Amino acid sequence: MTPRKHQPVVGQARPHKGRAWILGGSVMAVIVASPLLAIAWIALFPSENIWPHLASTILPRHSWNTLLLMIGNGIGVFIIGSSTAWLVATSDFPGRRIFEWALLLPLAVPAYIVAFVYTDILEFAGPVQGLLRDIFGWQTKRDYWFPEIRSMGGANFVMSFVLYPYVYLLARAAFREQSASVLEASRTLGRGAWKTFFTVALPLSRPAIVVGTALALMETLADFGTVDYFAVNTLTVSVFDVWFGMGNAGGAAQIALVMLAFVVVLVSLERIGRRDRRYHNTSTRHTSSRFQLLGARRWLATILCGLPILIGFLIPAGVLTRHAIVFFDESWNAAFFGFARNSLMLATMAAAVALAIAVFLAYGRRLSNPFFGMLSRIALLGYAVPGAVLAVGVLIPFATLDNAVDGLMRDWFGVSTGLILSGTVFALVFAYVVRFLAVGFGAVEASLGKIQPSMDMAARSLGAGPSRTLWRIHLPMIRGSLIAAATIVFVDSMKELPATLILRPFNFDTLATHVYQFASDELLEQSALSALTIVIAGIVPVILLSRAITNVQSQRRGAPSIGAIPTLTPAVPAAGAGD
Amino acid sequence: MRFQHGLLAAIGLTAALTSSPALAAEQAAINKGEVNVYSYRQPFLIQPMFDAFTRKSGVKVNVVFAKKGLVERLEQEGRNSPADLIFTVDIGRLSDAQNAGVTQSVSTPILTGVIPQSLRQSDGHWYGLTQRARILYVSKDRVPLDDAPKSYEELADPNWKGRICTRSGSHVYQVALTAAMIAHHGEARAKDWLSGLKANLARKPQGNDRAQVKAIKEGECDISLGNNYYFGLMLQNEEQFAWAQSVYPVFPTLAGNGTHVNISGMAMTKASPNKENTVKLMEFLTSNLAQQMYAEQNFEYPIAEGVPQSGLLRSMGKLKPDTLELDKVAENRPMAIKLINEVGYND
Numbered sequence: 001m002t003p004r005k006h007q008p009v010v011g012q013a014r015p016h017k018g019r020a021w022i023l024g025g026s027v028m029a030v031i032v033a034s035p036l037l038a039i040a041w042i043a044l045f046p047s048e049n050i051w052p053h054l055a056s057t058i059l060p061r062h063s064w065n066t067l068l069l070m071i072g073n074g075i076g077v078f079i080i081g082s083s084t085a086w087l088v089a090t091s092d093f094p095g096r097r098i099f100e101w102a103l104l105l106p107l108a109v110p111a112y113i114v115a116f117v118y119t120d121i122l123e124f125a126g127p128v129q130g131l132l133r134d135i136f137g138w139q140t141k142r143d144y145w146f147p148e149i150r151s152m153g154g155a156n157f158v159m160s161f162v163l164y165p166y167v168y169l170l171a172r173a174a175f176r177e178q179s180a181s182v183l184e185a186s187r188t189l190g191r192g193a194w195k196t197f198f199t200v201a202l203p204l205s206r207p208a209i210v211v212g213t214a215l216a217l218m219e220t221l222a223d224f225g226t227v228d229y230f231a232v233n234t235l236t237v238s239v240f241d242v243w244f245g246m247g248n249a250g251g252a253a254q255i256a257l258v259m260l261a262f263v264v265v266l267v268s269l270e271r272i273g274r275r276d277r278r279y280h281n282t283s284t285r286h287t288s289s290r291f292q293l294l295g296a297r298r299w300l301a302t303i304l305c306g307l308p309i310l311i312g313f314l315i316p317a318g319v320l321t322r323h324a325i326v327f328f329d330e331s332w333n334a335a336f337f338g339f340a341r342n343s344l345m346l347a348t349m350a351a352a353v354a355l356a357i358a359v360f361l362a363y364g365r366r367l368s369n370p371f372f373g374m375l376s377r378i379a380l381l382g383y384a385v386p387g388a389v390l391a392v393g394v395l396i397p398f399a400t401l402d403n404a405v406d407g408l409m410r411d412w413f414g415v416s417t418g419l420i421l422s423g424t425v426f427a428l429v430f431a432y433v434v435r436f437l438a439v440g441f442g443a444v445e446a447s448l449g450k451i452q453p454s455m456d457m458a459a460r461s462l463g464a465g466p467s468r469t470l471w472r473i474h475l476p477m478i479r480g481s482l483i484a485a486a487t488i489v490f491v492d493s494m495k496e497l498p499a500t501l502i503l504r505p506f507n508f509d510t511l512a513t514h515v516y517q518f519a520s521d522e523l524l525e526q527s528a529l530s531a532l533t534i535v536i537a538g539i540v541p542v543i544l545l546s547r548a549i550t551n552v553q554s555q556r557r558g559a560p561s562i563g564a565i566p567t568l569t570p571a572v573p574a575a576g577a578g579d
Numbered sequence: 580m581r582f583q584h585g586l587l588a589a590i591g592l593t594a595a596l597t598s599s600p601a602l603a604a605e606q607a608a609i610n611k612g613e614v615n616v617y618s619y620r621q622p623f624l625i626q627p628m629f630d631a632f633t634r635k636s637g638v639k640v641n642v643v644f645a646k647k648g649l650v651e652r653l654e655q656e657g658r659n660s661p662a663d664l665i666f667t668v669d670i671g672r673l674s675d676a677q678n679a680g681v682t683q684s685v686s687t688p689i690l691t692g693v694i695p696q697s698l699r700q701s702d703g704h705w706y707g708l709t710q711r712a713r714i715l716y717v718s719k720d721r722v723p724l725d726d727a728p729k730s731y732e733e734l735a736d737p738n739w740k741g742r743i744c745t746r747s748g749s750h751v752y753q754v755a756l757t758a759a760m761i762a763h764h765g766e767a768r769a770k771d772w773l774s775g776l777k778a779n780l781a782r783k784p785q786g787n788d789r790a791q792v793k794a795i796k797e798g799e800c801d802i803s804l805g806n807n808y809y810f811g812l813m814l815q816n817e818e819q820f821a822w823a824q825s826v827y828p829v830f831p832t833l834a835g836n837g838t839h840v841n842i843s844g845m846a847m848t849k850a851s852p853n854k855e856n857t858v859k860l861m862e863f864l865t866s867n868l869a870q871q872m873y874a875e876q877n878f879e880y881p882i883a884e885g886v887p888q889s890g891l892l893r894s895m896g897k898l899k900p901d902t903l904e905l906d907k908v909a910e911n912r913p914m915a916i917k918l919i920n921e922v923g924y925n926d
Binding site (some may be wrong): 053054057058061124125139140141142150230231233240241244245246247249388390392395396398399400402403406416418419422423482498501502503504505506508509514517518520523 | 615621622623627641643644645647648649650651652654655656657658659660661675678679747749751754783784785786787793796797798799807910913916917921923925926
């Protein structure tokens with residue numbers, strides 16, 4: 001046993017076993033990163049150098065738009081997510097118990113569908129402007145001014161109200177976990193609720209809020225559906241134009257690398273945000289008493305928390321429901337069940353696989369060194385890559401492998417194996433995993449990080465190997481986060497569209513592709529039932545998620561310093577005995 | 580330990596799902612001589628023709644639809660690609676596919692007999708199936724018929740400042756029109772035209788062709804560019820009927836020649852595993868029956884001689900197509916996109 005220098009590293013008890021784990025993790029990380037590496041490869045060796053043209057025409061403008069969109073969305077999700085999380089976590093007001101989970105609901109609605117719905121409502125022919133015209137006697141657009149929904153502002157509006165749950169989810173947990181003593185100390189020292197929020201709670205929750213915001217901004221960066229519909233020309237739009245319009249994969253991949261610069265900034269922000277995390281919870285006596293809001297403030301809190309749900313969920317879901325009822329007879333048929341089955345199947349598989357890999361990588365990081373850390377970071381970049389680009393990135397290694405196997409089989413045995421993986425459900429699941437691994441990984445890593453290394457050491461000194469320690473000790477301790485991670489990957493996979501379109505097998509539709517087929521022709525009404533089903537399928541896990549987190553928290557609350565000890569105690573001797 | 584048991588169950592469930600019928604079904608499709616199509620067109624527009632083909636020949640047609648990335652998918656899949664046929668909505672994708680080397684030349688007396696030479700690739704790498712004209716939709720209320728532009732060139736006239744709407748300049752239909760402009764007038768004049776047109780736009784390019792007509796109805800602009808068949812499709816749609824009612828269609832000329840037309844078309848893939856049935860399908864799609872379906876249901880111009888246009892198409896006026904070869908349009912597309920970027924058309 002040679003102890004390493006810096007932080008306590010837990011893979012020391014049996015170096016050879018830990019090494020196998022790290023090797024496996026590295027292979028996995030490389031596989032997951034392969035589509036991204038393929039894109040980088042294309043960027044380095046373009047067929048025709050189009051860079052000077054791009055740099056002198058669309059690139060500056062589109063980079064600027066991307067930056068504006070990210071700043072706007074960042075501010076939007078921060079304000080909505082952290083304010084609602086603070087209210088729900090620390091105060092008492094009418095409806096709080098419902099808001100606790102209902103604030104997550106917008107997560108279930110695909111952004112592009114929200115964009116369609118608000119365009120219908122807020123555009124010239126929509127009910128809002130119609131009413132205004134009736135009241136004031138205006139006739140045409142030239143008679144009055146009304147904010148244009150198809151604009152940067154519109155995109156900020158829609159995306160903020162769909163993406164804030166990322167911040168809310170993490171910020172709420174952070175606020176709940178803050179030891180009550182800190183907040184109480186602040187209040188006894190004479191600070192009001194506001195001052196406590198800004199000077200104590202917010203800085204302490206910085207890691208969670210930064211991580212949530214970074215996730216929301218990665219989604220922003222990768223989004224094509226919403227910005228395309230709103231005619232906001234971001235870098236994603238130029239990637240699409242250059243690749244699928246000009247047929248210049250190299251140029252597109254180069255722009256994708258520019259986008260990567262944005263990601264690097266985000267990831268560094270995230271890392272800075274997490275840096276001091278480990279030393280936070282010296283006392284785990286959680287906030288048990290809530291601020292009792294009085295009088296008008298109570299209702300103000302209710303309205304503040306109700307608004308995001310109304311805008312991000314109730315209105316879009318309501319509009320979809322109305323359309324779904326009107327078109328119910330045409331939509332409710334055998335084909336619909338096929339779409340629903342495909343969606344559920346893919347999303348379940350993606351969630352399971354992503355979770356497994358996330359655990360593997362996160363645990364590998366716990367056991368290992370900075371090199372593995374970097375490798376696993378690369379594997380997470382898929383989250384910020386637009387779906388269609390990622391799809392082509394997935395095609396490259398898959399088809400290469402398939403064709404290589406086929407070539408060998410033809411040479412050796414004279415039989416063709418054809419495409420084994422390309423164009424199958426497997427390729428789709430893989431794409432989802434690459435795309436959404438970051439979300440699952442973030443949740444798993446964060447909660448693994450909260451388990452003291454002394455746990456590992458105790459288990460290992462009792463004879464359990466790394467795998468056994470993970471299985472008997474870590475997994476049960478972090479089950480809340482596992483469920484959270486799986487849920488988010490599930491919901492995101494249900495909503496995924498561009499990669500699904502390109503990679504899917506023949507005659508294969510998911511709810512999302514079915515919706516798209518009609519929505520892209522401005523005929524959303526006819527596929528509203530499918531759209532609504534995506535939303536409903538997302539609600540159930542979202543509610544489960546919220547409950548799971550609340551349960552874990554209430555179990556931990558009141559337990560002495562390390563909350564999960566009761567689960568651990570029986571596990572350790574068993575692990576030792578079985579080895 | 581209950582949690583670990585749940586975890587094991589979930590893993591088992593996933594394994595079971597992975598081996599579910601969906602995978603088997605798609606493998607079978609490749610083997611039984613069925614025709615596999617990669618389509619840039621929405622399935623609900625072409626499914627009736629495929630169904631008719633299946634009824635007639637007993638051969639099933641399988642479809643993957645996406646608006647982007649299918650040529651790239653073919654490129655990667657290489658010689659093992661299961662796809663037999665590519666379906667596109669414009670000339671650009673057909674020539675992209677040919678340039679990417681994923682098509683093969685095919686030629687039969689029926690195909691070359693029915694499809695005019697100008698609407699197919701000379702070696703048979705792609706064939707047009709229908710023609711669609713890029714026309715003007717002009718406000719009935721605000722532009723007297725006599726004052727409406729007679730040519731695409733006039734759209735750049737400062738008269739129309741703040742009165743024109745189009746979709747994104749990078750869309751294949753706009754790119755093809757710009758490419759035709761380059762082919763007729765050369766790069767410099769085409770660029771001037773684009774700048775002039777951009778200066779006349781009432782709003783930033785957005786939405787699809789129908790959305791531009793809607794904007795005319797709502798008073799945001801007076802003239803829009805759009806494909807001809809949307810007129811019929813809008814008239815059929817309860818909500819969009821009023822949009823179509825607010826405009827009249829105008830067939831402008833390009834370089835005094837005729838109206839810019841594009842094609843929807845097909846190309847046999849290089850790796851096509853079921854060549855024989857694929858040719859059958861290609862020939863069927865040029866038959867009078869299929870051509871008539873295109874004309875009646877989608878309001879496109881049939882390419883087969885003697886197949887009547889739909890009543891609505893005839894009522895819209897006579898189409899005199901630009902005689903420019905589509906090859907020339909395809910050739911100038913990269914330049915067109917560059918010009919569109921240079922004048923910042925979409926900003």
